[in-house]
Amino acid sequence: MTRSLIGLLVLSNVLLFVSWRFVIVASDSQFGDLVTTTSSLDEDGNPTDIGDVYPQSIPGIARQGMQVYVSMGCISCHTQLVRLEGFGNDLARKWGKRPSVPRDYIRQSQPLLGRFRMGPDLANAGTRDELTQEALHLHLYSPQADSPDSICQPNPFLYEVREIEGDKTPGAIDLGNGNEILPRPRAMKLVAYLRSLRQDYDLPEMPMQVELPDDAGAPPTTPPPATTVSGKQENNESKK
Ligand code: HEC
Numbered sequence: 001m002t003r004s005l006i007g008l009l010v011l012s013n014v015l016l017f018v019s020w021r022f023v024i025v026a027s028d029s030q031f032g033d034l035v036t037t038t039s040s041l042d043e044d045g046n047p048t049d050i051g052d053v054y055p056q057s058i059p060g061i062a063r064q065g066m067q068v069y070v071s072m073g074c075i076s077c078h079t080q081l082v083r084l085e086g087f088g089n090d091l092a093r094k095w096g097k098r099p100s101v102p103r104d105y106i107r108q109s110q111p112l113l114g115r116f117r118m119g120p121d122l123a124n125a126g127t128r129d130e131l132t133q134e135a136l137h138l139h140l141y142s143p144q145a146d147s148p149d150s151i152c153q154p155n156p157f158l159y160e161v162r163e164i165e166g167d168k169t170p171g172a173i174d175l176g177n178g179n180e181i182l183p184r185p186r187a188m189k190l191v192a193y194l195r196s197l198r199q200d201y202d203l204p205e206m207p208m209q210v211e212l213p214d215d216a217g218a219p220p221t222t223p224p225p226a227t228t229v230s231g232k233q234e235n236n237e238s239k240k
């Protein structure tokens with residue numbers, strides 16, 4: 001009886017040790033040594049000693065916005081991870097110009113990969129021309145104003161609504177109905193965070209993919225002359 005108990009104890013310890021080695025030690029040796037690197041690569045894909053260093057740390061206000069993002073549950077619907085080709089259509093949807101890799105997250109104490117993807121991936125929200133500061137505030141105030149069926153949560157409590165008397169207040173956003181919204185500090189931090197989200201730099205293990213995989217149209221940097229903005233969006237839809 002005692003002998004079989006000791007045997008069981010030894011066996012469970014061995015199993016624990018083996019799984020610890022695989023999960024902790026193996027992951028650490030694979031990812032633990034990743035450091036920042038310059039975004040300029042030579043023809044062999046090795047970093048040169050010129051160029052900015054990436055990933056960069058995010059500015060203070062955006063760092064505070066990250067806490068707002070977590071506390072408001074945005075991670076329950078939004079991911080921040082551009083998947084590899086073959087694991088989804090993230091590149092064709094123009095959610096990024098290259099897949100995300102572990103090095104992208106080394107400066108984040110809490111990588112916010114997300115739990116579910118109910119809304120668009122936000123890994124490159126800060127690089128998207130249409131997501132201006134004003135557009136983001138309008139979206140956060142009322143996502144349904146732009147897309148009536150949106151399930152993205154409205155956050156009116158992040159704004160002060162005022163009637164416009166004379167000129168619009170500096171920093172406020174015109175709602176187009178005689179009222180304006182003035183972002184409260186939490187809204188300003190959250191938008192600074194969203195605008196800081198970008199994975200648009202070369203890394204030795206994953207350079208930018210300027211040519212999109214199924215590129216029937218054109219990469220964002222060189223739009224075809226005759227295509228309108230709405231035409232491009234339709235094009236995107238058909239790639240989903
Ligand atoms: C219940 C799920 C849900 C939650 C929670 C949620 N979102 Fe969304 N979000 C969506 C969906 C779905 C869309 C796409 C439809 C739309 O544009 O409204 C979206 C769109 C967006 C967009 C526009 C992205 C683009 O590519 O056009 C931004 C930015 C955004 N959400 C930010 C947030 C932030 C910040 C939070 C937390 C305060 C949040 N969302 C919480 C579901 C959600």
